[in-house]
Amino acid sequence: MNYRHAFHAGNHTEVFKHAALTLILEHLLQKPKPFAVLDTHGGIGVYDLLSDEAMRTNERDVGVNKVFGRPISTAPIYQNVLESLNGQGLRFYPGSPELVRRVLRENDRLIVCELHPEDGGTLRERYRGDPRVYVHLRDGYEAIGAMLPPPERRGLVFIDPPFEGKDESDRIAQALRSGYRKWATGIYAVWYPIKDTTLGDRVSTAIRDAGFKNAIRAEFCPIRRDGVTLAGSGMAVCNPPWTLKHRLQRLCDELVVLIGGKFASWSVEAIPDAQAA
Ligand code: SAM
Numbered sequence: 001m002n003y004r005h006a007f008h009a010g011n012h013t014e015v016f017k018h019a020a021l022t023l024i025l026e027h028l029l030q031k032p033k034p035f036a037v038l039d040t041h042g043g044i045g046v047y048d049l050l051s052d053e054a055m056r057t058n059e060r061d062v063g064v065n066k067v068f069g070r071p072i073s074t075a076p077i078y079q080n081v082l083e084s085l086n087g088q089g090l091r092f093y094p095g096s097p098e099l100v101r102r103v104l105r106e107n108d109r110l111i112v113c114e115l116h117p118e119d120g121g122t123l124r125e126r127y128r129g130d131p132r133v134y135v136h137l138r139d140g141y142e143a144i145g146a147m148l149p150p151p152e153r154r155g156l157v158f159i160d161p162p163f164e165g166k167d168e169s170d171r172i173a174q175a176l177r178s179g180y181r182k183w184a185t186g187i188y189a190v191w192y193p194i195k196d197t198t199l200g201d202r203v204s205t206a207i208r209d210a211g212f213k214n215a216i217r218a219e220f221c222p223i224r225r226d227g228v229t230l231a232g233s234g235m236a237v238c239n240p241p242w243t244l245k246h247r248l249q250r251l252c253d254e255l256v257v258l259i260g261g262k263f264a265s266w267s268v269e270a271i272p273d274a275q276a277a
Helices: 012-028 052-057 076-085 096-101 117-126 140-147 168-182 198-210 244-259
Strands: 036-039 046-048 092-094 109-113 133-136 155-159 187-194 215-221 232-238 265-270
Touching: 012 076, 012 096, 012 155, 012 187, 012 215, 012 232, 012 244, 036 096, 036 140, 076 092, 076 096, 096 109, 109 140, 117 133, 140 155, 140 168, 155 168, 168 187, 168 198, 187 198, 198 215, 198 232, 215 244, 244 265
Parallel strands: 036 109, 036 155, 109 133, 155 187
Antiparallel strands: 046 092, 187 232, 215 232, 215 265
16 A cells, blocks of 8 residues: 555645535534444545645645635535634645544544554544544445444445555445445445546446436546546535535535636536436
8 A cells, every 4th residue: 555645635636525525514414313424545634734745745736725715605614624723824634534523413423444554543543532433444445345334324435545556446336336235325425536537437337336326426627637637536426415416516616716727627417327216
């Protein structure tokens, strides 16, 4: 495992992914019934943007640097967490476990998996004192088969892999099949990077083949899509909250102004053949 997420914290794919994640959390928070989130690929939770890793790439320049301190009216939870972590100016970037943890109520739960031993240790240490957070140093894909459905029967499975290996989309497909068998009514969100068009199509096919009837796919690319460069990223959501499509459209509309370049593009659409029967 060579991938270290610290090199990429706060880049444009992160801003889109995390803002979109908070829209799903907003939906879960609307009802008093407790929910659970299974975050299969957790990272370390919070990233220091002044670390050697982050400074080496400066990926935040086209990302959180462009949104911090400006209103993000379409994703208020995302903006609030960014601000509350950074009272003295932008330094820390919240990863998915931190964004989720910050909105948990007393009886909600976050289960996070991280396979990298050092990052997993950091994550476990960070959340040691929070009884609502369970950190597992294990394979997140396998956790889908082992830990679902959650007793709460309400919640989200967030799948955010590094896309290091060539078999990542196969593993996603397998995980979605297993997830559908174990918990067909859960919300599943799968993030993917966009260089060419194939990954998004493969994730869509995996969702349809797993059996999900209702799914959407949102893609946000602040950079021109040339088939090679990391132009942006996508999020596919199975069993999306009914307002999510519209909320994601509004989010992309706002982000494109904040971080989009001249050739920025976005789309939010139902995944063909996975529409409500
Ligand atoms: N979700 C995190 C966030 O939003 O802040 C970032 C996740 S990062 C893209 C992917 C993480 O998954 C890395 O920290 C990597 O070490 C970890 N990882 C890679 N393969 C894994 C697996 N099979 N199970 C669990 N974690 C894995």
